Amino acid sequence: MMKNYKTRILSNQEIAPDYYRMKILAPGFGQHARPGQFVMFRVQRSMPPLLRRPFGVFRTGFLPADCDGMPEKEYLEILYKVVGHGTAIMRELHSGDAVEVLGPLGRGFEPGDPQREKILVGGGIGLVPLFMLAEDRVKESPVRLLMGGRTRDDILVVTEFERLGVETYVSTDDGSLGEEGFVTQMLERKLRKYPDAEVYCCGPLPMISAVNTICAAQNVPLQVSLEALMACGVGACLGCVVKGAGHTEEHPRYLCTCKAGPVFHAAELDWHALGTPAADSCEGCKS
């Protein structure tokens, strides 16, 4: 059940320049959260920013009981990049600060066919919603993570995926970590090796589009997680819509990213409206 947790921060830690991970006390959150869902985050009693900010659920878990007899604490963890006003305020927050999180929200990833390989493609901060998916899928199927970023600083928490038993492959645009080049090039190679795989993707839109182009050409099932500007996160404001497959001026098909998504099957979306760059000229992988 989604709810508005009026709670506090357990920790807020910089993990790379401008990237932070924040643990938030959230009793009962984990049993409801599914891979790919998100929360709407608000710094309590602060204005600005006025609106909440959406963040993917990175993971949920328990902090062990303290030796001084404090019980174990259930937390939800987000991983964020500082890009503007709201995230700049978030980076200043400390353990104990009061915050509100609304969630878990939206439609997450569908598990897919356990018999088939899983290839997860993440770009930069787009890695976030893939962690819980990996954690869940690795129990049934081989899971591989292809992780792309501009430089080594954009490659986050890959070792945590490895600890789950996920095979990880890294590429950076400048070659500072892993292979030099785009994550889409790795995807093409992996699909030649595992043509039966299912693909799950989150990252900057141009990267997602390029991944869609590759998967569509080979009839590979693809689920993508999209971002949109959001005010409410619950389907009330209609600010976050994307065009669905078959959208026309006469028969518009707008889908709420917050409610029908953020995860969509590729076939549900109007890729022409989203923008479909050629796979070999993917500026966006530079996220």
Add this chain to the structure above:
Amino acid sequence: MSNGTMHKQPNLAVEIAGIKLRNPVMPASGTFGYGEEYTPYLDVETIGAIVTKGLSLKPKAGNPTPRIAETVSGMINAIGLQNIGIDAFITDKTEFLRRVNTPVIVNFFGNTREEYGEVARRLADVPDVAGVELNISCPNVKQGGIVFGTDPAAAAGVVSLVRKNLGSKPLIVKLTPNVTDITVIARAAEEAGADAISCINTLTGMAIDVKTRKPRIANRIGGLSGPAIRPVAVRMVHQVVQAVKIPVIGIGGIMTAMDALEFLIVGATAVQVGTANFIDPGVMADIVAGIERFCREEGIADIHELIGSLR
């Protein structure tokens, strides 16, 4: 407070155009979906009424994205009145609304006088609709796009047709603030048959991304809402209350009980909460509780002692 009246439950019930509300707090149209979206977070039986998203004769697609932009203490939106259309609403959405013990006010709009009239006709006999709220902040496509609510004659024309087609259902007319003198429009609506006035709708605004030099929303201009507009809204409600005899519903930037009280004190009989729902889905219940607490602390037994009590 050691006051003896403190433990007595103050009476918060008000009546708008014959609609009995358990308290004066309701959502503003377009910020609460069709009523169901917020049920996980808010018991709709704690608020005075439900006000639906704006409906039109035909379904409406809405505008391209981006549709929203946050600005200082507010947001600009150009959703474009996306809605499922009046017929789909009546067949699909009234089922939920029938089950809840809270009056339902249906907000609607049109782009011609005839469209407004036709929607009113279709709503006249729907038993689950306690009343309607007429949004006249829309352009008249038959008259060069002039906004109905900015011209007293055009406003009166729509209101009188809707009044006629609605039968006995209560009619609230929602005013746009984008006019020189809002009292002129308020009086025109009252004379044409409005049972109540609600104000204000959003103020037109614009925000620019200086790096790309493009407007931050696709529609270029949009409606500003949120705390940024509250002083303007309080002033306008104050003026409208003086100009008309029918009840007024105050809207604009209400985030807390104290904000709502400002509107009641200048004479609003009830208030609507819009943008604040996005930030805190339980906010309306908190506002009701806050008004009640204020009444107790001030020794007020009935909310009517507060309404219009401006000194």
